[in-house]
Amino acid sequence: MEHPPLQRPALIAAVRGALEPQAFVHCLWEGGSTGFSRADAWSDVDLQCEVEDDRVADTFAAVEAGLRRVAEISLCFAVPEPAWHGHSQRFYRFANADPWLQLDFCVMKRSSADKFNQPEIHGAAGILFDRSGLFGRNVVRVDRPALEVRLRGRIAALRTRCAMFQVLVEKETWRGNPIDALHFYSGLALAPLVELLRIKHDPLRHNWGNRYLHLTLPPADAARLQGLMYVAAPEDIPAKRAAAAAWFEALAAELDARPRLVPPA
Numbered sequence: 001m002e003h004p005p006l007q008r009p010a011l012i013a014a015v016r017g018a019l020e021p022q023a024f025v026h027c028l029w030e031g032g033s034t035g036f037s038r039a040d041a042w043s044d045v046d047l048q049c050e051v052e053d054d055r056v057a058d059t060f061a062a063v064e065a066g067l068r069r070v071a072e073i074s075l076c077f078a079v080p081e082p083a084w085h086g087h088s089q090r091f092y093r094f095a096n097a098d099p100w101l102q103l104d105f106c107v108m109k110r111s112s113a114d115k116f117n118q119p120e121i122h123g124a125a126g127i128l129f130d131r132s133g134l135f136g137r138n139v140v141r142v143d144r145p146a147l148e149v150r151l152r153g154r155i156a157a158l159r160t161r162c163a164m165f166q167v168l169v170e171k172e173t174w175r176g177n178p179i180d181a182l183h184f185y186s187g188l189a190l191a192p193l194v195e196l197l198r199i200k201h202d203p204l205r206h207n208w209g210n211r212y213l214h215l216t217l218p219p220a221d222a223a224r225l226q227g228l229m230y231v232a233a234p235e236d237i238p239a240k241r242a243a244a245a246a247w248f249e250a251l252a253a254e255l256d257a258r259p260r261l262v263p264p265a
Contacts, residue, residue, distance in 0.1 A: 018066025035123025
């Protein structure tokens, strides 16, 4: 059966139509860029649902049956489990849609504690149906005092890690191993710097890495970081590593001196 070109509203409607009649599915919502009002012409569709613990496989089966009514699934990637978030997740691409119009579909057991229902972190969910009240009485708020303690410890750990291991960047440069040097520069110089920048400017999402970073940082900081991220030649690495390390130390000192890292609610 040949399907007409798939558009975002029809994709969402197909998933909702497949799941809303199922009594074992309690909640379905859209997250991702939509939660921050950033969805554009190239955005995928991020859908999450809460289901009975023993019906995860049934949920994927229902969704895939619903998708086949409007689309031809050309690729499916099942995230190996256990996934970092503890849920079950699959990505779908469709023959009758642009390659970027993918479905990122995450199934969460009802007993799971963290369901990404923290609007302070994940934005305002686009609720398609909510029979369990997941986004009503059960919305989880950030424990800001606990996060403050965790971030202080994280800064201290990053300082020790950088002091201990950044020599690996130099060592591989001296050995004439530019691929290894670039690998360690990215992981041991840039990644800690990015985390401190996030702690400074977006502490609730301090562990989001480079995601949305260009929208998070002030333009001057974004431009400065971009200059460090792009390495034209191996011989550029030592100077850029030193610049990243100096910025990291200045940020760490600035953050240590702040009376509060996490703003009040």
